[in-house]
Amino acid sequence: MLDIKFIRENKDLIAIAAKKKHIDFDVEKLIAADDIRRKAMTSSEKLRAEQNAANDGIASAKTPEERTKLIADMKVVKVALEKDEETLKTVMKDWQNLMLQVPNIPDMSVPDGNSDADNMEIKTWGEKTKFAFDPKDHVEIMTALGMLDLERGQKVHGFRGYYLTGDAVKLCFAIWSYALDFFGGRGFLPVIPPIVVRKINLFGTGYLPQGEEDMYKTQDGDYLAGTAEVPLMGLYADETLTVAELPKKFLGFSPCYRREAGAHGKDVRGLIRVNEFYKLEQVILCEANHEASVKFHDEVNANTEQFIESLNIPYRTVINCGADLGLGQVKKYDIELWVPKEEKYREISSASYFHDFQTRRLNIRYRDVEGTLRYAHSLNGTAIPTPRILVSLIENFQQPDGTIKVPPILVKYFGKEVIGK
């Protein structure tokens, strides 16, 4: 959600933003609706003022005749007021609907593009792993080592179902523990949030109304969130913070549920794309200025880069192009890990900032040093998702004998150096 005043004064920017994000949105339609809204508001407020003024007269009328006369006058005003309010009601529906579709404006540094193929590489780290043998993919390795059962996963859950077993489970716990130490050591408060959430939180974060199809829903009308970002953003909804409390840094840990409704042909094999997984997520609320947003955005992304580096997995970082940005995102970095068997970098992390797009919808404010109420800025980034991280971890660290070398930093958490011996 953007400020209507800002939209009116910068409608060209909005039009360019929509085009860059490949979102079909006509800002002129919103301006037209807003013109009607303003007119109806001014007009009905004037009539109401008249009515308010007459009220005292009616209450203190000296004679019944005087009173009857005043009431008769106000009956006329009432009819006019009802007409204005009818207009206002109709246009407000339209207006609110349009306001929910206004895209946030991408940063200058976001490249143009039509799809994730146009994302701009800004960093590569590590050597793409070379093998003196024919590397296998993670499904083959894990199945052979009793770490993964896709067949029975499918039997029980259906398409994209999986069982992790044995050392795969231990590896997940090791990664979670390590991540908790790593990110916790950088000032993030660990949080296990509710992931079955009320609808309002999804509107607030910008996942609704557009993302309805990708979400699981309960019979009570609640939703299973696809990321801990949703409940963490809801945490301070409708609250006013003090500037001294900012920035707030959270490390959420939660299961994540995604229907992957629009991705039926994509990544049909293995652990890349699944309906339920676990994720540690960084969320920050900070002061309302662009520099702070940029600073924390870089910080959040660097945290995950350094985490991946400590595991010694080759990766690259991209700036997502316009078409790959969500409605509310100003800028987004993806970190992609090298997957040897596919010979491709695959997304593992996504860090974005929103300015006050989310906090306006959620009504998260703070008082700045002058005492002025302001909407905070929000940003978030993946810390680490499981089991997706296992794909590149296992494929990059596989050995000729079919075993897996555990990254040294994880040995302390995992308990042994090699899986499969």
Added chain:
RNA sequence: GGAUGGGUGUCGGAGUGGUCUAACGAGACAGUCUUGAAAACUGUUGUACCAGCAAUGGUACCGUGAGUUCGAAUCUCACCCCAUCCGCCA
């Protein structure tokens, strides 16, 4: 699944359809008094939108939305939310 009670300002808490510009109390802030503090006393104390360069003016907000009325915190209806009890489960 069944039953009941309740949503008022920063908080507690009143509120017979018109003077609600929401009583009263607490808190916070400022001042008086004081060597300083406490106490006491006095005053101030929300948010959003519209018009305006501004000073300022207007409107709305008592959970949300409709309705009745010249006029609604107050009456009617629907919904949302909160709490408690019983049952069931962990």
